[in-house]
Amino acid sequence: MLDYALLDALAAVVRHGSFDRAAGELNVTPSAVSQRVKLLEERVGSVLVKRGQPCVATTSGALLCRHTERVQLLEAELTGCLPALPGTLVEPWPALRIAVNDDSVGTWFIDAVAQFCVEREMLLDLVIDDQDHTAQRIRDGSVQGAVTTQAEPVQGCRSTRLGRMRYLAVCSPEFLARHFAGGVTRESLRRTPCVDFNPKDQLQKRFMRRITRADLDPPLHWIPHVAGFLRACVTGLGWGMCPERMIASHLASGELVEIAPGKHIDVDLYWQSWRLSIGWLDDFGAVLRKRATEFLD
Numbered sequence: 671m672l673d674y675a676l677l678d679a680l681a682a683v684v685r686h687g688s689f690d691r692a693a694g695e696l697n698v699t700p701s702a703v704s705q706r707v708k709l710l711e712e713r714v715g716s717v718l719v720k721r722g723q724p725c726v727a728t729t730s731g732a733l734l735c736r737h738t739e740r741v742q743l744l745e746a747e748l749t750g751c752l753p754a755l756p757g758t759l760v761e762p763w764p765a766l767r768i769a770v771n772d773d774s775v776g777t778w779f780i781d782a783v784a785q786f787c788v789e790r791e792m793l794l795d796l797v798i799d800d801q802d803h804t805a806q807r808i809r810d811g812s813v814q815g816a817v818t819t820q821a822e823p824v825q826g827c828r829s830t831r832l833g834r835m836r837y838l839a840v841c842s843p844e845f846l847a848r849h850f851a852g853g854v855t856r857e858s859l860r861r862t863p864c865v866d867f868n869p870k871d872q873l874q875k876r877f878m879r880r881i882t883r884a885d886l887d888p889p890l891h892w893i894p895h896v897a898g899f900l901r902a903c904v905t906g907l908g909w910g911m912c913p914e915r916m917i918a919s920h921l922a923s924g925e926l927v928e929i930a931p932g933k934h935i936d937v938d939l940y941w942q943s944w945r946l947s948i949g950w951l952d953d954f955g956a957v958l959r960k961r962a963t964e965f966l967d
Contacts, residue, residue: 673713677738679706680718680727684735684812685767687724710734727810735811736826739767740946765793766954769807769816772798772867773835774939776896777915778965779817786957792950800870801937808942814951815943827942830959833966837935839877840917840926841909849909854930856882863889865902865910873911876935911935915965939966 682692683703693700711718718731727735742764770779775796787794797804797813805820807813808827823829841849849862859882864874878886891908893899900917903910904925912926914934920926939962943955 672737673710674738674741676706676710676713677734679703680710680731681735681738681811683707683719683725684727684731684810687726689725727812732809732811736944739811739814740944764791764950765795766815766951767795767797767813769797769799769804769813769818771801771804771817772896773913773916774801774817777835777913778962782958782961782965783954786954790950790953792954800868801939802872803870805942815941815955818940818942819937820942821938821940823945824942826945828945829940829942830955832939832941832959832962835937835939835966836914837873837877837911837937838914838917838921839874839909839929839933839935840903840912840921841929842904842906843924843927845906845909846927846929850929854881856884856886860886860888863891863908865891865893865899865908867896867899868892868894873935873937877911877933880935881930881933936967 679692679696679702682695683689686692686695689700689703689707693703696703707719714730714734716730717728718734720726720728775798783794786792797807799807801817801819804813804816805818805824808816808818809824817832821829821831850858852858859878866874875885878884878888889908891902893902896916899910900912900920902908903912904920909929917926921928941955941958941962943951
């Protein structure tokens with residue numbers, strides 16, 4: 671039989687990427703967490719966590735994390751279906767840990783799932799990552815579902831298309847006049863500052879490659895915050911790829927302009943979650959897919 675105190679320790683380490691933070695969640699010492707993970711590794715005969723900054727699950731560790739998360743969801747679902755008994759403690763609201771990109775959170779995702787979470791008394795635990803990398807979060811067992819660009823299902827999961835986000839290359843009118851007066855060319859893009867969200871953000875490079883058929887390395891502003899990214903474009907720090915839905919009012923008011931009208935980048939998004947049927951997770955996915963059609967192309 672599996673010892674769920676040990677499994678909970680492993681899942682907490684992978685979820686937080688740290689023995690110290692896992693200890694804080696479990697209200698024990700980091701040494702106790704380390705001992706539990708080590709004991710579990712001895713029992714299964716395999717290394718389960720790659721120690722580092724952050725700590726990540728091995729293939730075996732990811733399998734056990736997924737199992738633990740599923741059991742926790744099933745127990746939460748069962749508790750919600752049972753009548754309350756006199757003298758029992760009120761169970762905490764169950765949480766869904768979802769990997770999603772920041773642009774989706776800032777534009778449509780919260781609107782799509784808020785009503786469901788309120789009605790079903792579910793808590794959201796969002797893990798923010800680039801849409802090209804969120805699938806890895808479900809692969810390593812640290813989340814129960816992911817909004818991702820990966821169409822191919824992760825092993826043990828199912829994948830459903832949500833829709834398409836359109837990104838436009840924009841900047842302030844003054845920035846356009848200063849840097850692109852002679853047109854958007856390989857040379858002007860090479861020497862003009864642009865805004866990147868983080869090193870995983872490839873949208874600006876994809877746009878430049880589409881325009882010039884070349885890999886360029888312009889001066890970069892690193893701004894890993896969706897509102898700050900937008901403000902950087904509005905205030906003339908640089909140009910960047912912004913979701914069309916987010917910047918519609920800025921384009922209408924003239925605060926932002928496209929640097930190359932008609933040269934947009936479309937990103938297809940998919941919902942991936944465990945194939946194992948779990949009521950709350952299945953219902954969440956169904957609502958997400960339905961509501962996404964209201965916000966995505």
